[in-house]
Amino acid sequence: EPEVTQTPSHQVTQMGQEVILRCVPISNHLYFYWYRQILGQKVEFLVSFYNNEISEKSEIFDDQFSVERPDGSNFTLKIRSTKLEDSAMYFCASSESREDSTDTQYFGPGTRLTVL
Amino acid sequence: DAKTTQPNSMESNEEEPVHLPCNHSTISGTDYIHWYRQLPSQGPEYVIHGLTSNVNNRMASLAIAEDRKSSTLILHRATLRDAAVYYCILRDVVGAGSYQLTFGKGTKLSVIP
Numbered sequence: 265e266p267e268v269t270q271t272p273s274h275q276v277t278q279m280g281q282e283v284i285l286r287c288v289p290i291s292n293h294l295y296f297y298w299y300r301q302i303l304g305q306k307v308e309f310l311v312s313f314y315n316n317e318i319s320e321k322s323e324i325f326d327d328q329f330s331v332e333r334p335d336g337s338n339f340t341l342k343i344r345s346t347k348l349e350d351s352a353m354y355f356c357a358s359s360e361s362r363e364d365s366t367d368t369q370y371f372g373p374g375t376r377l378t379v380l
Numbered sequence: 381d382a383k384t385t386q387p388n389s390m391e392s393n394e395e396e397p398v399h400l401p402c403n404h405s406t407i408s409g410t411d412y413i414h415w416y417r418q419l420p421s422q423g424p425e426y427v428i429h430g431l432t433s434n435v436n437n438r439m440a441s442l443a444i445a446e447d448r449k450s451s452t453l454i455l456h457r458a459t460l461r462d463a464a465v466y467y468c469i470l471r472d473v474v475g476a477g478s479y480q481l482t483f484g485k486g487t488k489l490s491v492i493p
């Protein structure tokens with residue numbers, strides 16, 4: 265069964281450093297998402313991406329964040345200058361179609377980001 | 381998206397049925413009811429969804445009240461692998477509706493061997 269993959273599984277970085285989290289969505293999916301979950305808290309939406317542009321973003325997704333689909337398979341989330349409060353589990357998700365109201369999002373296993 | 385209310389936690393014995401309730405009294409006519417779950421240390425996973433009629437799939441059943449103000453996710457025989465946080469999410473995808481999933485705190489299901 266096709267699945268969303270994410271690398272690395274765990275990333276440790278120093279405050280102020282840039283990090284890039286990588287995701288490979290399911291191959292025929294067209295819509296891509298990033299969510300995050302701070303330890304012990306709810307899963308929060310960050311951004312959705314379609315047709316090489318951001319379609320929705322939350323208040324969390326400020327100028328420090330960016331997303332890119334650099335080739336036909338990868339989808340990345342970049343945090344330019346990490347803060348301690350960026351420490352969280354980051355989940356990538358993809359879906360086949362947004363036009364279908366039964367749209368299902370498939371999530372990856374997540375990348376745990378630890379900012380020291 | 382309209383708000384949902386779920387119990388914080390529930391327990392079930394292994395191999396017994398589990399009924400996970402969700403209240404959504406402000407649901408609109410175009411809101412679909414989706415259920416996702418999150419196993420420990422994993423990403424959320426789709427379980428089932430429905431609009432008005434009850435739905436069955438290989439994972440679970442979804443019973444939707446006639447007035448659609450509540451629904452119940454039914455696991456017919458709980459296994460240890462079903463121990464997870466279960467999220468009830470309303471999604472209005474008509475027109476320019478948002479496609480993001482808005483997760484609440486969900487119900488943490490514990491399964492007792």
